[in-house]
Amino acid sequence: MIALLFPPPDWALLGEIFIRFLLLSLLATGGALAIAPAMHDYLVGQRALLTDAQFVGAIALAQSAPGPNVLFVTVLGWQAAGFWGAAAMTAGALLPSALLAVYAGRIVGNNPQSRFMRALREGLAPLAIGLTFATGVLLITPWVEDLRMMAVVLVITVIAYKTKLQPIFMIMAGALLGGFGLLG
Amino acid sequence: MSKLSPAEGSNPSASDLYWSFTKMSLQAFGGVLPLAERMIVGERQWLTKREFVEMLGISQTLPGPNIINLSLMLGDKFQGPRGAFAAVMGCLSFPILIVSALALFYQSVSDQPIAQGALRGMSAVSVGLVLAMGFRLLGTQKDFKVGWLAIACTVIGVGVFGLKLTMAILVFGLPTLLVRYWQIARKARQEAQ
Numbered sequence: 001m002i003a004l005l006f007p008p009p010d011w012a013l014l015g016e017i018f019i020r021f022l023l024l025s026l027l028a029t030g031g032a033l034a035i036a037p038a039m040h041d042y043l044v045g046q047r048a049l050l051t052d053a054q055f056v057g058a059i060a061l062a063q064s065a066p067g068p069n070v071l072f073v074t075v076l077g078w079q080a081a082g083f084w085g086a087a088a089m090t091a092g093a094l095l096p097s098a099l100l101a102v103y104a105g106r107i108v109g110n111n112p113q114s115r116f117m118r119a120l121r122e123g124l125a126p127l128a129i130g131l132t133f134a135t136g137v138l139l140i141t142p143w144v145e146d147l148r149m150m151a152v153v154l155v156i157t158v159i160a161y162k163t164k165l166q167p168i169f170m171i172m173a174g175a176l177l178g179g180f181g182l183l184g
Numbered sequence: 185m186s187k188l189s190p191a192e193g194s195n196p197s198a199s200d201l202y203w204s205f206t207k208m209s210l211q212a213f214g215g216v217l218p219l220a221e222r223m224i225v226g227e228r229q230w231l232t233k234r235e236f237v238e239m240l241g242i243s244q245t246l247p248g249p250n251i252i253n254l255s256l257m258l259g260d261k262f263q264g265p266r267g268a269f270a271a272v273m274g275c276l277s278f279p280i281l282i283v284s285a286l287a288l289f290y291q292s293v294s295d296q297p298i299a300q301g302a303l304r305g306m307s308a309v310s311v312g313l314v315l316a317m318g319f320r321l322l323g324t325q326k327d328f329k330v331g332w333l334a335i336a337c338t339v340i341g342v343g344v345f346g347l348k349l350t351m352a353i354l355v356f357g358l359p360t361l362l363v364r365y366w367q368i369a370r371k372a373r374q375e376a377q
Contacts, residue, residue, distance in 0.1 A: 066282065067209045070249040078287040086287075097253065124360070170309045
C-alpha cells in the first residue's frame with residue numbers, strides 16, 4: 001500500500017508534468033475546468049498516464065469534496081503518479097496564477113473599471129464559457145452510445161441549471177444509482 | 185489594491201484570514217464563491233459589496249480559479265504576501281487533505297464493482313454539473329453577439345475537433361477580445377458626444 005502511494009519518483013516525468021501545468025496555469029482564464037481539455041489531451045492522450053474514466057472520475061471526486069473545484073488536479077496527480085504526482089500537478093496548476101494574482105492584482109486593482117480591464121474581462125469570457133462546454137463535450141464523448149449515462153447527464157444538467165439543489169445531493173444520487181449497478 | 189479601509193477598523197490578521205477561509209471552504213460543496221461573498225461582505229465585513237464585486241471582477245480576468253485569486257488579493261490587501269499566503273492556504277489546506285483522502289480511499293477499493301459503479305454514476309452527475317455551469321455562464325452573454333460565435337467555435341473546435349488550447353486562445357480568444365475593446369471604445373465615444 002505504502003509503495004503504491006509513494007512510488008519511486010520518476011523525476012523526468014514529474015518535471016515535465018510540473019512545467020506543463022505551470023504553462024497551462026497561465027492560460028486558465030475562466031478557471032481550472034477551462035483547461036481540463038488541455039490536461040486531458042496531455043494526460044490521457046499524449047502520455048496515456050490516465051484513462052478517460054479516471055479523468056472524469058477525478059473531477060467527480062473533487063466535486064464531492066468541499067473546497068475549490070480546481071482540486072481535481074490533485075486527484076489526477078495521485079492517480080497518475082502517487083504523492084509526488086499530486087504535489088507536482090497541484091503546485092504547477094496553482095503557483096503561476098497565484099503569483100500573478102498578487103502582483104497583477106496590485107497593479108490593476110487601482111482601476112478595475114478601465115476600458116482595457118473591462119475589455120479583457122468581457123472579451124475573454126466567451127472563450128472561458130466555450131471551454132467549459134468543450135470540457136463537458138469531451139467528457140461525455142466516451143458515453144455517447146450509452147443511453148443511461150447520457151440520460152443522467154441530461155437530467156442533472158437540467159436540475160442543476162434550473163434549481164438551487166446542492167450538487168452534493170446529486171452526486172450522492174449518482175453514486176447510489178451507479179453503486180447498485182444501474183448504469184452498466 | 186488601493187489603500188482603503190472598507191468597513192472601519194477591519195484589519196484581519198493572517199491567522200484570522202487563514203481560519204475564516206478554512207471554515208468557508210469546508211462548507212463549500214460545488215462552488216465556493218457564493219459563500220465567499222456571504223463571509224467577506226456579510227459576516228466579517230472585510231469589504232463593502234462594491235469592493236467585493238470589483239475584486240471579483242479582477243480575479244475573473246486573471247488566469248486561475250476565481251476563488252483562489254480572490255483570496256490571494258484579499259489577503260494581500262490586508263497583510264501583504266503573508267496575508268495572501270494565509271488566505272489561500274485557508275482555501276486549500278484542509279480541502280487538499282480531504283480530496284487526497286478520497287482519492288486514496290477510492291484507489292484502495294477501485295477493484296470492487298460497487299466502487300467502480302458508484303464512481304461511474306458520480307462521473308455522469310459531474311459532467312451534468314459542468315454543463316449546467318456552462319449554461320449559467322451563458323446567461324451573462326446576452327448582448328454580446330460576437331461572444332456567442334466565439335463560444336460556438338470554441339465548443340466545436342476544442343470539444344469535437346480537439347483544437348489545442350493555445351490555438352483556441354489565438355484564433356477565438358484574441359479576436360473576441362479586440363472586438364470587445366472596440367465596442368467599449370465606440371460606446372464611450374458615442375456617450376461623449
